Amino acid sequence: MLTRTFGAVCAITLAACAAFSSGPASADEDGFSQGEGGSHGRPVKVMIISMFGPEGQVWLDRLGPWRDIPVDGLSPDYPAVHCNRQDVCVMTTGMGHTNAAASIMALTFSPRFDLRRTYFMVAGIAGIDPQQGTVGSAAWAKYLVDFGIQWEIDGREIPSGWNTGYLGINTKSPSEKPPLDYRTEVFQLNTQLADTAFALSRNVALADNAQAQAARAKYSYAPANRPPTVIQCDTLAGDTWWSGTLLGQRARDWTKTLTDGKGVYCTTQQEDNATYEALKRAAAVHKVDLNRVAVVRSGSDFDRPYDGQTSADNLINYAAQGGFTIALENLYRSGNPLVQDIATHWGEWRDGVPKR
Template sequence: MKAAVSLSKRMTKAFAAMTLAASLAGCASAPRSPQSASGAREVKVMIVTMFAPEGKAWLDRLGPWDAIDVAGLSPDYPQVHCNRDDVCVVTTGMGHTNAAASMMALAFSDRFDLRSTYFLIAGIAGIDPAQGTVGSAAWAKYLVDFGPQWELDAREKPARWPSGFTGINTKSPNEKPPLDYRTEVFALDATLADTAYALSRNVTLSDSDAAKAARARFKYSPANQPPKVIQCDTLAGDTWWSGKFIGERARAWTRLLTDGRGVYCTTQQEDNATYEALRRAASVRRVDVSRVAVLRAGSDFDRP
């Protein structure tokens, strides 16, 4: 992912209204008190963003806001913002470490009751030109971590290997590794993902001259077509990468870890870490991970 900030602002603005509408439509419930018996604020939707331009797309449109200090959040983003409809926005900071630490702080804070909250993880990402284009917004069913692999210097790899990557404790790149980390791949709730996609698939996304120029160099679809809402899966890893051969490994790794069910299309840094923090909270019934949706919008292509 090599997102330019100016492009990211346009991207997040384009899908902000659509994603919230889809999320709230899927979250309809009976009216309830804004506070639980413990005094914690009950949250209907928690929008999870990773850096300031992603958060700004929501904060500029859905206020007015209450700014709530939460101990343990990133020092750059120490507050959660909640509006009168109990829709809240948190910004975690970028990368695996910031995402995990901030989400643990949020999930275990006594300021909020998150047991019935829907979480929308919404941000930008690099995109595979075989699946989408700049501006496409992709709902994921699978979260795959690109990090837990062995990597040989590509100049020293076996000649038969397509890249220097292979799964940990495997003998070849095509062998599925034992999932010893227990965070290598997550399946999101399919019903929620399908509902979000169905509600938003016909939304016309905004386009721009910059996006048109970015896709004009591709000779094939969907890379050279206008952006649209799609459904395909997302790959997390703190290393920002670009290139055909790493991109091919991203596709193969996603297929391998999902037993052929997943289709790689976006690359970002945080989502497996964010989800694992929520999963830890779910283990003590502080959140419900069947209420987690992930939407990533293409800010740039993952290969030249």
């Protein structure tokens, strides 16, 4: 189930920060790097990519003070990138494939930044497979899979012998791997970076609350009914929010099919393939390095119901699971060890992911 928060909370924008003027590529009296770094713009060590206001806010509340850098072409709801003295920046794309792609293209082709050595960390909330994690769990991905690029047959007219109405485009059955004509159906992230991020965060204490604990207790199996942890498994993108045991099984199967059996589905969201494709376009003209992209998604609700619950109830009443606030908090707790390691040990990270 693709997950966001209550409509009122969705309207929250990033906290207002004082605007600063741009200047030469040097540190000012406050310790900030100035807005333009020579012909390539302001250098950035880490760019944290959030998708809507509350995801960005968990970083803005902790890692400031911030300098606002407006960028032409960003979402009108989030028109500036926020950067601190560590050369760590936070941007918010807006929700969904379209907003993500447009905002990342605007960022990467802006003359205001030098992103050639930047590490990008997508950090957002998501639905989660109860067989892989639980509400509050934070998952580092190695594969990004697009759930939306499929053929679909009306569920009331599924052919005899098929277990789903979904199949790959230009295939003959649900289990056949498609020819990947779109070239955005699946991406593999840098395994070394994903493993390093996981190693840095695997033992952090994650936030929890009583409401989430009560929601977990309704599931009869682990890890759904256990406390949240930092895990490694893969993420599925699609703009259609969904809920259901059968759809969830298709998500598992589709991930296996597109990754040749190597990927393990666990989180569902809207943006990550679009974000990566935009970064890939920028990498093609040497503006970013695709080996420096990490993705962490935290579970704000389950993608399928517990035994005895309907899929409709699981979807419509997702907020009752209590995962939203702890998922946001756990983005910071799981992601910040990587951010700080890069920022404080830049000599080790500057030329690529260190071998440790």
